[in-house]
Each structure stands twice: as structure tokens, then as C-alpha cells.
Amino acid sequence: MKYCKKCVQPDTRPGIYFNEDRICGACLYEEEKKNIDWSSREKELREIVTWAKQKAEENKSNYECVIGVSGGKDSTFQALYARDRLGLRVLLVSGEPDGITEFGKKNIENLKQLGFDCITLRPNPKIIKKLIRKDFFEFVNPVKVTEFSLWASAYIIADKFNIPLVIQGENDALTLGVKKTALKDNDDALDINKSDTLASGWSRYLGNEVTEKDLFMFKYDEESIRRKQIRAIWLQYYAKEWSQPHNGEFAIKHGLTTRPKDTDPAEIGTYGLYYSLDSDLTPVNQLLKHIKFGFGLCTDHACYDVREGKITREEAIELVKKYDGKCSYKLIKNFCDYIGITVDEFWKTAESVRGDMWENKNGNWSLKDPIWEK
Ligand SMILES: [Zn+2]
Structure with missing residues (x-):
């Protein structure tokens, strides 16, 4: 194995990019960040906010943006940033994992108590268990299917409630320095379906008494979302302060356990x-x-x-x-x-x-x- 000279990133991470000096893509992005014109990105973001407010009016939607949350550090930062910094009317969607931990329960409650409307989408536990078992034997990955429901939840609700904007958190193409995925290293979070984890598609879960109707909460109608001109953005692209340690400390200050x-x-x-x-x-x-x-x-x-x-x-x-x-x-x-x-x-x-x-x-x-x- 080869490792990044600056951090401890190994070259065995799928899709990882290293330059000729053996610096990983994530460390290179850290350098790039210093040259990003953050004030012009902020301006861009403000324009999206203005657009979302108008669009919500037109749609007669009660909410201007939707955020999929686990109650963890990133979602706490996203929710408060959207409401307090951007002045958006936010709806949270919690995609509760099967067998949620005590910390998880506490943190999602903490986030609600910070003052948000929240909808919980919880797929049938019997189906989830079946699919986790399938993924374990086929991919030796027991969390793959939960990613489908987690990502889909915000898009499903945006579509059904005609909410114009979805705010996602972190784009792996930026943070992990994974440049070879189909995800673009920009602000567009609508093509999350093409990420490494989701690219295998939901349809492979069909069969063994699992029908498409059972998978409602694991997928979203991309075509409908594009037709309604719903936008989805990565907050990381716009928020200069975004980083894992920053979000951790921020969320702890706001009650994260x-x-x-x-x-x-x-x-x-x-x-x-x-x-x-x-x-x-x-x-x-x-x-x-x-x-x-x-x-x-x-x-x-x-x-x-x-x-x-x-x-x-x-x-x-x-x-x-x-x-x-x-x-x-x-x-x-x-x-x-x-x-x-x-x-x-x-x-x-x-x-x-x-x-x-x-x-x-x-x-x-x-x-x-x-x-x-x-
Ligand atoms: Zn590195």
C-alpha cells in the first residue's frame, strides 16, 4: 500500500486520486480551498435562496427547503445554517436507521428541540433486515441499503411537498478526494444516484418476496424532480467553515451527545x-x-x-x-x-x-x- 505524504490516506481507497508527489486528492482540495473565492460562492448561495423563496411561493409550499437528517453533527450544522444564516423555512426529514442507538435517538430529539418541523421516514424493518442480509452476502457491506433510504428520504419529501430546494451536506468527490466517481466536484447534489454506493441501483433488491412497492422509501423519482425544477445542493461547496471537526464542535455546542x-x-x-x-x-x-x-x-x-x-x-x-x-x-x-x-x-x-x-x-x-x- 502507498500512503499520502501529508495525511494517512491509502491508495487502496476506491477511486482515490494521488498526484505525482504522492499527495491525495483530499489534501489537494484542502490547499485548493485557500484559493476559492468564498464571497462569490456566498453570493451564488444567496441567489439560490432568493430563487427558492420565490419558487416556494409559486408552488404554495409551506417550506422552502428540505434537509435529510440523522441528528448527527453534519445534519445539525446544515439545519441551523439553513435556518439561521440563510433564513430559509426548513423541513427536516429523518431517515431513522433500523436499530437506532440511544445516542442517535437523543440527537435527533435534540435537533427537533432546536426548533424544527420534522418528518420521519422509516422503511419496514422486516424488509430492511432482509436487504441488509442480502448486501452482507453479496457485497460484504451491511450498510449499503440504509444509504439508499437515507439519501432518498429528502428527495421523496421534496417531490411530494413541492419543496424547491434540497440541502445536502458533504460531497465525497471533494472531501475524500475521490475524483474518479461519477459525482462532479461542484454544488449539484441531484446526481447522488451515481455515487459509488448507489450506482448499483435499487432494482437489484427486487425478488425474494421484495416488490417495487416495498422499496418506495429507497428510491426517488428523478424525472419528476427535474421536471419540477427542484434543486439539490451540497452545503460543503458553499460553506467555508465546513469540515468534519468543525461540524463536530459546532454540533456539540448545540447539544449533540x-x-x-x-x-x-x-x-x-x-x-x-x-x-x-x-x-x-x-x-x-x-x-x-x-x-x-x-x-x-x-x-x-x-x-x-x-x-x-x-x-x-x-x-x-x-x-x-x-x-x-x-x-x-x-x-x-x-x-x-x-x-x-x-x-x-x-x-x-x-x-x-x-x-x-x-x-x-x-x-x-x-x-x-x-x-x-x-
Ligand atoms: Zn492526504
Whole structure:
């Protein structure tokens, strides 16, 4: 594996871009940000706001914008930015995950209590469970299907309620430095269907007693949305202050409950306490990502913190060495019970996708050339 010289980004991330000096796309974007004319972007955003207000009048829509929220740090920032900075009449849509954690419940309630109307879309748990199981065996990815419902929720409501503007948060093409995806590195969030996760399409979930009617909350009518001239934007493109650590600190100031300070990072695979609070499937998925690609959640969080100057690259490497890809037995067992498999079956499936960056020495898997040995 090769790693970015500035952060700890590995070249095994699907679609990642590195320049000839071995700097990753995300670090390059961090530099680019300094040259962006933010005041002209702000102006552009104000024009969109003016347009959305007029359009809501015309549509006789009670709301000017809709935001899909989990109650986590990004959605808290988006909601307050849209209402308080942009002066928009906001409707929140919460796509509640199956088996939402106590933190998740608290945080979505906190966000509502900050003063918002909110609609919850919750797909049938029996269907979700079936689809998670399918994705686990086909993609060894237990969170893929939840992304469909999460992304679709805001578009479904915008379409049904004739709300002109959807405000999404972060464009992976910018932050992760993933330039090879079909997503453009601009403000247009309408083509989210083309992202790596969603490109496989909802129709592959049909069959095994799952019909199109069961999948209503997993997809949106792109044609209807374009016909109604509904716009969808990435707030990250316009908000200079947008970053994972910034949003974390902002949301904590506004009442976000993080994981407790004494959380053992080895149980969840990262030291980052304000990420992915609403679902315990994340650490399990990140363990699987670590097996496939040789990096996990701790790498992502350490990259963000290095870029923000919160930790040094050396500190990041230590954290990655200690915590990347770790996940407690309890979380794995809970997941296995949930989809009705044994822990042995779990590991057998996980091993089937182990990447070639691993080698087995005396029955133990280790990375062939990890970042801490460079
Ligand atoms: Zn980098």
C-alpha cells in the first residue's frame, strides 16, 4: 500500500486520486480551498435562496427547503445554517436507521428541540433486515441499503411537498478526494444516484418476496424532480467553515451527545467520538472495509484531524496502528443475531473478500507494508 505524504490516506481507497508527489486528492482540495473565492460562492448561495423563496411561493409550499437528517453533527450544522444564516423555512426529514442507538435517538430529539418541523421516514424493518442480509452476502457491506433510504428520504419529501430546494451536506468527490466517481466536484447534489454506493441501483433488491412497492422509501423519482425544477445542493461547496471537526464542535455546542470520553476506541475502531452515532452497524462495516481495503474508520478520522492541524501525521499513524479495523465481539455478535447467521459464517464471508495487501504469518493476518513501517 502507498500512503499520502501529508495525511494517512491509502491508495487502496476506491477511486482515490494521488498526484505525482504522492499527495491525495483530499489534501489537494484542502490547499485548493485557500484559493476559492468564498464571497462569490456566498453570493451564488444567496441567489439560490432568493430563487427558492420565490419558487416556494409559486408552488404554495409551506417550506422552502428540505434537509435529510440523522441528528448527527453534519445534519445539525446544515439545519441551523439553513435556518439561521440563510433564513430559509426548513423541513427536516429523518431517515431513522433500523436499530437506532440511544445516542442517535437523543440527537435527533435534540435537533427537533432546536426548533424544527420534522418528518420521519422509516422503511419496514422486516424488509430492511432482509436487504441488509442480502448486501452482507453479496457485497460484504451491511450498510449499503440504509444509504439508499437515507439519501432518498429528502428527495421523496421534496417531490411530494413541492419543496424547491434540497440541502445536502458533504460531497465525497471533494472531501475524500475521490475524483474518479461519477459525482462532479461542484454544488449539484441531484446526481447522488451515481455515487459509488448507489450506482448499483435499487432494482437489484427486487425478488425474494421484495416488490417495487416495498422499496418506495429507497428510491426517488428523478424525472419528476427535474421536471419540477427542484434543486439539490451540497452545503460543503458553499460553506467555508465546513469540515468534519468543525461540524463536530459546532454540533456539540448545540447539544449533540457524543460517545462518552471513556469509550474504548478498540471497541468501535476509532478514537473519534462524534462520528456515526446513530447506528452500531458502522463499526462492523468498517471492520469489513479494513479487511477488503486495508484501512478502516480510524484512518478516515485521523486524516480529517491531520488536515485540520489537530494532530501530527506521526500521531495519526500511531492511532491507525492501534485502532484501525477494530470492532468489539459484542457488536459483531449483535449483527450476526440481527441477520440470523453465526459468528463463524460472518468470518467466513469476511475472509472471502480479504484484499491482497494482507499476509498470513502463523495464522495471523497482518498488512504487508503498513504505514507505521515506512
Ligand atoms: Zn492526504
